[in-house]
Amino acid sequence: MTEITSSTAWQRYEDKELVAEGELPWGFLPVVHIQNIAQPYYYEGMSDVESLVPLQDELNTRLSDRASRITFQSFKMYLGKGIEGFEDRPISPGRMWCTNNPEAAIEEFGGDAATPSENMHIAEIREAMDKASGVTPVVAGVLKNKLGNLTSAVALRLTFMGMLSKNERRRFTYTEGLTKIAHMVLVILDKANIYKTSERDREVDIIFPSPLPENMMEKLKEAQIKKELGVPAEQVLRELGYDTANNGENSNQEVL
Structure with a gap:
C-alpha cells in the first residue's frame, strides 16, 4: 500500500x-522536518556519528590487533640452562629442580609485554572521539582524575562547555520543530471540531529545564534588580516560573 x-x-x-x-x-x-544538527543551505541535517566512523574503525583495528597479540603471546616460555632433564619436566606450581651447576638458570620470555606506544595511540584516538562528539568522559560518567568541587554553576559550565553548547543548539532546533507540531495539531483539531482554538491559543512555548543547578537566591536577587530597573512585574514573575495569567484570574475572582 x-x-x-x-x-x-x-x-x-x-x-x-x-x-x-x-x-x-x-x-x-x-x-515537520527537524534536522538533527542544523546545516545551512541543506535540507538534511548533519549526523552525530558520521565524523566518528573513521575514528571508531581505527580504534576497533587497534583493539583487534591487541586482542590477537594477547591470544598468541599471552603464554610464557622458559629457557633452562645447565639443568639436566629440564625438557622432561614441565613448569608447574611447586616444581623444584636440583643441580650442582652454579651457572644453572631458568629464564622466562614471551608473554604480553608492555607497549607504551600502542596504549598512547589508543588513548589519543579515544580523546579525538570525545572532542569530535562533544561528549566528554566526565559527561558520560567516567571519572579518571580528581575534578575538585564542582558545585557552582560557573564551574560546571566551564567543565561541560562543549556539551552545553551542543545541547543549546539541539534545544533551539527541537523547540522550533515541536512548536510547529503543536500548532499543526491544534489547527487539525480545530477544523475537525474536536478542540476549538484561536490563533492566539496555538502559540505554544517549549521550555526545557536547565541542566545546571540553579541557585534560587541568585534568581530572586536578579529578579529584584530587574524590577527596580523597570521591568514589568508580570514578566519578572513569568521568568521565575509563576503563571501570571492564573494569578490574575484568581485575584479578579477574589475582588468580585
Missing part, C-alpha cells in the same frame, strides 16, 4: 491502483 499526501489532497494506492482519495481540509502538509 502506498499513500501520497500533499497540502491539498491525499491518495491511497494498492497494487499500483488508486483505491481512495480525498481533500485535506487543513490546507497544509502535516509534516
Whole structure:
C-alpha cells in the first residue's frame, strides 16, 4: 500500500491502483522536518556519528590487533640452562629442580609485554572521539582524575562547555520543530471540531529545564534588580516560573 499526501489532497494506492482519495481540509502538509544538527543551505541535517566512523574503525583495528597479540603471546616460555632433564619436566606450581651447576638458570620470555606506544595511540584516538562528539568522559560518567568541587554553576559550565553548547543548539532546533507540531495539531483539531482554538491559543512555548543547578537566591536577587530597573512585574514573575495569567484570574475572582 502506498499513500501520497500533499497540502491539498491525499491518495491511497494498492497494487499500483488508486483505491481512495480525498481533500485535506487543513490546507497544509502535516509534516515537520527537524534536522538533527542544523546545516545551512541543506535540507538534511548533519549526523552525530558520521565524523566518528573513521575514528571508531581505527580504534576497533587497534583493539583487534591487541586482542590477537594477547591470544598468541599471552603464554610464557622458559629457557633452562645447565639443568639436566629440564625438557622432561614441565613448569608447574611447586616444581623444584636440583643441580650442582652454579651457572644453572631458568629464564622466562614471551608473554604480553608492555607497549607504551600502542596504549598512547589508543588513548589519543579515544580523546579525538570525545572532542569530535562533544561528549566528554566526565559527561558520560567516567571519572579518571580528581575534578575538585564542582558545585557552582560557573564551574560546571566551564567543565561541560562543549556539551552545553551542543545541547543549546539541539534545544533551539527541537523547540522550533515541536512548536510547529503543536500548532499543526491544534489547527487539525480545530477544523475537525474536536478542540476549538484561536490563533492566539496555538502559540505554544517549549521550555526545557536547565541542566545546571540553579541557585534560587541568585534568581530572586536578579529578579529584584530587574524590577527596580523597570521591568514589568508580570514578566519578572513569568521568568521565575509563576503563571501570571492564573494569578490574575484568581485575584479578579477574589475582588468580585
